[in-house]
Amino acid sequence: MERKPDKSGPKRVAQTREERLKAALKANLKRRKAQAKARSGADGESGNKQD
Template sequence: MTDKKSPSGGKRQATTREDRLKAALKANLARRKAQSRARSASDTPRDGEGETPRTAGNED
């Protein structure tokens, strides 16, 4: 019931965990940036979209 760990095995395992965490963090950040860009692009009106004409309803 004793675990035999080689001294180099623990170090290598820690670096692979760090590499996995680093990659996951990078992917998460990239995904969040893409979502933010998509939201800001859809929120801003394009040429004339979302604007009401100044004369709308004022046909006196």
């Protein structure tokens, strides 16, 4: 028996790719926000301000 090619293949691949990219972007943004928060907290405590 032969298998017929799945016509929804490229669309499904594109959809899973978009979901992966969306998840990666969300994780990256979360990490960057945490880094910025940590930096601003560290800058405030040290008292070394740059003008």
